[in-house]
Every structure is written in C-alpha cells, then in structure tokens.
Amino acid sequence: MRLTADEAFRAYGDRIFRAALSVCRNQADADDVVQDVMIRYHSLGQQYESEEHLKAWLLRVAVNRAKDITASFWRRNKTSWEDCMEEAAFEEPADGRLFAAVMGLPERYRIVIHLFYYEEYSVREIADILRRSEGTVKSQLNRGRALLKTKLKEEWDDDE
Secondary structure, three states: OOOOHHHHHHHHHHHHHHHHHHHHOOHHHHHHHHHHHHHHHHHHOOOOOOHHHHHHHHHHHHHHHHHHHHHOHHHHHOOOHHHHHHHOOOOOHHHHHHHHHHHOOOHHHHHHHHHHHHOOOOHHHHHHHHOOOHHHHHHHHHHHHHHHHHHHHHHHHHHO
C-alpha cells in the first residue's frame, strides 16, 4: 500500500503534528517534525502492509524526530535574544535600544537591516546572500527603516 505524500499529509498530518507537539512542546519544532516526516516518507517510497502500518510508521518517525530535536545541542543551549541583550555591551545606551528595536522588526526587515547596517553588506550582496532581487532588498530596507523610525519615535515620545 502506498499513498502519495499529499494524501498521507491530508490523512495523517494533524496526527503527526499532535504527536510531535506532545514531545517538543513547541509549535515551530512540531511543524519542522511534520515537514521532516513527510520528506522522509516521500523520499523513501516504500510500500506498507496496510493503512494501519503506514500510520504507525509515520507516528513512530514523528516521535523519534521530535525526540531528536528536543535532545539536540541547539535546543538545550538556546537562549532568547532578550537574554543576550542583557549580556551585550553597547558603548551607548541608545545603541542597545536601537538593537532591541531592530530585533523587534518582522524577520524579513530585520535580516536586511542587520546585513546592511551591522555587517555592512551592499544591497547587491544582500540580494545574493538572500537570493532575492535587488528591488526586493531595497523595498525591505525602506520598509524596515520606516518601521524603525516609527518605533523609535514612539519610544522617544514616551521618554519625554
């Protein structure tokens, strides 16, 4: 018996997610587990004795992958950026507030702002690194700057 990856996902995706979530206790990691399980299912291409055998295999792989993620070095040793901010040394207090404001941006803006200002890459280099068009990078830089300006202005107004 063999289902397509789409059929298997529709039939068992929710169960795989719930099993992974019960182990990982984190939605993002559980989503990663579902993706990993479905990629493995698709790439193996093996036949199963029955639908019950397929379901058991998918759930076993999901639980094992979730345990791997939970026990990983990265997961055991990760820290939030807020904790890093407490330890980071900035020459001026304003630099720390600016960095915190940048970290509060949506990811697509945060990455381009960081690469442009902190790592000093050009727009062309950022486009190459992120595999985006230069126009997209310029647009994201402009939108990120506008969000930062608004966020910092609100903070400035609150301080007064």
